[in-house]
Amino acid sequence: MSNKNRLLILNNAGRVFRPAFILPILAVIFHGCGSGSNDNSSSFDRSSLLSNYCDNIIIPGYEDFYNKSIQLHESVVLYSEGTSTLQDCREQLYNSYLSWQRVMPFAFGPAYNNLLNVSVNTYPTDAPQIEQDILNGIWNPPTSDFNHFGLPAIDYILNFNDQHDSDELVRLQQLTSHLVDMSSEVYNNWNDAYGADFKSSTGTELGSSISQLLNSFNQVYEQNVRKQKLGLPVGISGAIDIGNSLPDKVEAFYANTYSVDLLYEALLSFQDLYNGDYYLNGQKIEGLGLDDYLISLGEEEYGSELDDDIQNQVEVSLAAISTLSSPLSEYVVSNRDEAISVYIELQALVVLWKVDMMGSLGVLINYADNDGD
Secondary structure, eight states, X not given: OOHHHHHHHHHTHHHHHOGGGHHHHHHHHHHHHHHSOOOOSOOOOHHHHHHHIIIIIIHHHXXXXXXXXXXXXXXXXXXXXXXXXXXXXXXXXXXXXXXXXXXXXXXXXXXXXXXXXXXXXXXXXXXXXXHHHHHHOOOOOOSSOOTTSHHHHHHHHHHXXXXXXXXXXXXXXXXXXXXXXXXHXXXXXXXXXXXXXHHHOOOOSTTSHHHHHHHHHHHIIIIIIIIIIIIHXXXXXXXXXXSSOOGGGSTTTTTOSOHHHHHXXXXXXXXXXXXXXXXXXXXXXXXXXXHHHHHTTOSSTTTHHHHHHXXXXXXXXXXXXXXXXXXXXXXXXXXXXXXXXXXXXXXXXXXXXXXXXXXXXXXXOOSXXXXXX
């Protein structure tokens, strides 16, 4: 079977093989219209679920990204002063990129209000505009056209050349300082009032914490992981085969060594988020997660059986990513069919999470989807 035919089958898999989910979804719609709430009948402890996510995953994740941003900024300052090396800066950039994968799924609340996701990691980056920014020397924080800021802009300046003049070093300090400011704002918001509000909203209606979390989970996975990290570089958008690879669209293009690492780390973060797992002193702790929520629905196709399907597909997808080689920008050209096969495994998770899981938990999708998947 061709990769194109497999894509078409996967995009419709949830609708073809899980017809039982039509009824829960319709029930959610009608119940929501009548009462403003689409709470399902499960007695699952959503309060403990939200507390685990807030206290053990989200806030520590943002704290780590804030700390990594500080370390990146400090390394750039020391490099500018001649007391650290370019390699030190590049290593700190890699650490910041990895840390970002852990908070990227939470694109709501403080992150949304502060435009964090688009400010931190919009790519491909606009290299000519970055060069113009360096010449201008004046700092204007982004309000639109985010593709010459954040980690990708820092990647360009640090990795495009091995020598940097004073104007480039000034721009690096501006960009890294901006990361510190943004990550500090979002971390502090979560650590203060927003975290308490998040934990207190235990319903499943639109606007509830569960709804915001699950919609952000699905949207970021679908658009920023599956599509942006691999789909577009290999020349696939949804089920549409563009016909050729677009290697310049890989993440961290100028570093050119760890795009696959970032894809793998991103899926690991979604696996941990789905399972509610977190880390304490380097040890993984099993927390209350979406897997437990599904299992609480019983030994049904839409309950524990769906959880089994999701767990298996995540492992299959991680194994598939491990077959990719660096640099990814070269691999998607020389091994395009193999890269498309990996994309197909990532697409299978869209069906399981966005169609099947959301239908089982009675939560509506409220973001625009223009891919047809």
